[in-house]
Amino acid sequence: MTVRWIRAALAGVAALTLGLTGCGGDEPAATDGGGRVTVFAAASLTESFTKLGKDFEATHPGTSVTFNFAGSSALATQVTQGAPADVFAAASPATMKTVTDAGDAAGNPVTLVRNQxxxxxxxxxxxxxxxxxxxxxxxxxxxxxxxxxxxxxxxxxxxxxxxxxxxxxxxxxxxxxxxxxxxxxxxxxxxxxxxxxxxxxxxxxxxxxxxxxxAVNDYPIVVLKHAGNPDGARAFVDYVRSDAGRAVLTAAGFQAPPTQ
The missing domain is CATH 3.40.190.10 (Periplasmic binding protein-like II)
Structure with missing residues (x-):
């Protein structure tokens, strides 16, 4: 039994205590872009991501999206403690840095939107x-x-x-x-x-x-290194960054990010 496994189990309990809200059922995670995708996202993304989760499920049959919405700093702590998640969307680069510095990001975060x-x-x-x-x-x-x-x-x-x-x-x-x-x-x-x-x-x-x-806040998003469903995670990130995803976000009042 590894230390990482113990930390993941404990953090998973903490995540459930905060409350996971799902758009779909309890399908097991998969590696083909289907299955369950678990997204940790800043509380200010609640309405937009809830809609995007439903839209993503509609365009990706066999996939369900489960969200954990909370303050970005609390979510970053959960991720670094091993909480089971596939995607992290933060409300600031500083809170995302907590995750990247811990080596828990699979690649470089990209800025999804901005907010004031x-x-x-x-x-x-x-x-x-x-x-x-x-x-x-x-x-x-x-x-x-x-x-x-x-x-x-x-x-x-x-x-x-x-x-x-x-x-x-x-x-x-x-x-x-x-x-x-x-x-x-x-x-x-x-x-x-x-x-x-x-x-x-x-x-x-x-x-x-x-x-x-x-005091404009950039919102970075990243697939997590220990994602149980990396293909589904990448598909979700691609979707929220697509024209359809950006339309939902800008309709909610988010601003387009700088060119990346």
Missing amino acids: LVIAVPKGNPGKVTGLADLARPGVKVALCAEQVPCGAAARTALGAAGVQLTPATLEQDVKGALAKVKLGEVDAALVYRTDARSAAADLDGVEFPESAR
């Missing part, structure tokens, strides 16, 4: 928030992502560019957590990705601010 921050506020913007400076007003409660999470690091960069200092009411472990605080009325605003604000447009408004251009 907006200020999420309740529908109608009752607090009249127009920019980052308004978040520092007395009595304004703000949710941020924790700094080790890509959306938290981007928020700190944007606030620094604006010269704004504030003490958040809460620090969340992923962008969905920060967004939920606004939905629940527990805070007056949150710094979240443009795509997440758009996905919650029925309940929230997104306020654009110029400093977000100083």
Whole structure:
């Protein structure tokens, strides 16, 4: 029994604790592009990747896609601890570097899309928030992502560019957590990705601010070295990078990546 095997078993338990969401059934992994493909992806990719997973299954009969959505830093830790996954899509190069430095990537990551921050506020913007400076007003409660999470690091960069200092009411472990605080009325605003604000447009408004251009996040994606289904993993990465995949991502508000 190898150390790697033990670490993989333990990490697999951790992954299941966080919760795996699947688009298909429980088909065994295969090596011919069919079978199950397990994708670890940043929480901000939830809506887009869920749709892409269903589209991929429809165009690849015999394949099912299972997702684990969470904060990129938590996912990177799981991957390096041996969690069983075929693909990793992170919300920043820094969190992807954790995986590549550990030797867990099969090749070089490629940038899939880019994303920028907006200020999420309740529908109608009752607090009249127009920019980052308004978040520092007395009595304004703000949710941020924790700094080790890509959306938290981007928020700190944007606030620094604006010269704004504030003490958040809460620090969340992923962008969905920060967004939920606004939905629940527990805070007056949150710094979240443009795509997440758009996905919650029925309940929230997104306020654009110029400093977000100083904190653009690139989203790298890679097939993992110890993938149980490497052919299926490569097929999935190719699909999300195809014209059909990019159409879904840009419709969600993601930006096209720089030419690679």
